[in-house]
Amino acid sequence: MNSPGYSKTAVKILEASLPLFAARGYNGVAMRDIAQTVGITAAALYNHFSGKETLYFSALEYAFADKVSSLHEELSAASDPEGRLRRLIAFWIEIFGGDVILRSLLQREMSDADEQRLRLLLDRVFLPVYEGSGVVVTELAAGRMDAHLLFVAILGLVLSHFQLSPIRKLLPGSRPEHDDVERVAAHIAQLLYYGLEPVGRQS
Amino acid sequence: MNSPGYSKTAVKILEASLPLFAARGYNGVAMRDIAQTVGITAAALYNHFSGKETLYFSALEYAFADKVSSLHEELSAASDPEGRLRRLIAFWIEIFGGDVILRSLLQREMSDADEQRLRLLLDRVFLPVYEGSGVVVTELAAGRMDAHLLFVAILGLVLSHFQLSPIRKLLPGSRPEHDDVERVAAHIAQLLYYGLEPVGRQS
C-alpha cells in the first residue's frame, strides 16, 4: 500500500527533505540543502526526482501515507458516546499532536496548497477519517448540531492547541502539563462533551 | 497610538505588501513585486525601509495595530455568561474571521515567527485580549477547567474553522452557510456552552 517504487536513495531523500520543508517551507529549502543532508550533490537529486516540485509533492505523499489505518479499531473499542469521542480526539492527537513535521506540513499546506495537493491530503487523511468517524460524529451531533461542523471543530480543537503553542506558551497561566497529550485530550473531551453551562456543575 | 512616523509613500508600501505577504509568504514575495504594486521601482523601497526584513516586520506591526480596542465594550455589553461567551467569540471572528489577510499572516507567523515577531503578536493582540477577557473566561471555566486552556480553545475553534476551510469545503456535508460568520459564531457558542452530552437534550 505504501509508496511503491522508491529506491533506497529516493526514500533517504524524501525523509531528509521532510524536516526541512516542515521547518522552512517550500521556498525556504534549496535543493542543495536537501542534497547536503542526504550526503550527495544537488545534481544527483535529479536522478530520483524530476524537479523540486515533484520532490516536494512526493515528500508530502510519503509523509501522509498510511496514517489512518488504525481508526476503525480505535473507534469501535469504546461502547458509549463519550468514550467514542475520547477515542476520536485521541486519534487526531496521535496523528498531529506528536508529529511536529506532519503538523507543520499541514499548516503550511493550508496556506499554500494548490488543488492537487489539497486533494492529496483529503484522500490520504481527511476523507478516510471523515467516513470512519461519520457515525460517531452524527451520533454526537444528535440532530441538534451540524455534523460536518462538529467534525471540523473536533479536528480544529486538537490542531489549534498545538499550532498556537508558540503563543500559548507566552500567555499567563501557561503550564508544562499543557504539552502533555493525555491531559490535552482529557481537556478537549471534557470541554466538548460537557460544555461550559454552569447548571448543576457549579463549584 | 498608530504607527507614528510613516510617510504617505511608506504607508502605501506597507498596505501594498500585506496582501502579498499574506498570500505568498515572506520568501514568496520579492521586493520587485511590492514595488510594482505600489508603482515604483524596487530601489525606491530602500528610501523608506532599510531592507526586506524591516519592511516585513513593519508591515506586520502595521497590520496588527489597534485591533483590540473595542473588546471592553464588547464584553461588558452582555449580562449573562452565555452572552459574554458569545461576545468573545464574536470578537475573535471580527478580527480573524473576516480579514483573510490578518488570518493568513497569523497562520504563517505561527510557523515562521522568531521571538521578536511572536512578541509583537503577543503584545498587540493576544495579551490585551487575554487580559480583557480574563474574568469572563475564568467565570466560564468556573473552577472545573483550566482557564488558560479554555481561552486558547475558544480562539482555536474560531481560527481553525477558517484556516481549515480549504479542506472543509471539500468534505461531504459542506454547505455555503458554513462561511457565514453569524452562523459559525452561533455554532461555536452552542458547542462550547452546551457541549455534546445527550442528557435532557435528545431530539
Added chain:
DNA sequence: GTCTATAGCCTGATAGAC
C-alpha cells in the same frame, strides 16, 4: 525621492566525464 544600472549571491536545472 525616484530612477537606471549593476554588483554579488543564490537558485533550479542541465551537460558530460567517470
Added chain:
DNA sequence: GTCTATCAGGCTATAGAC
C-alpha cells in the same frame, strides 16, 4: 548513479545621476 562544472535567471541591496 554520482560527480564537477556551468548556465540562465531571480534575488536583495547599493551607487550614482537626476
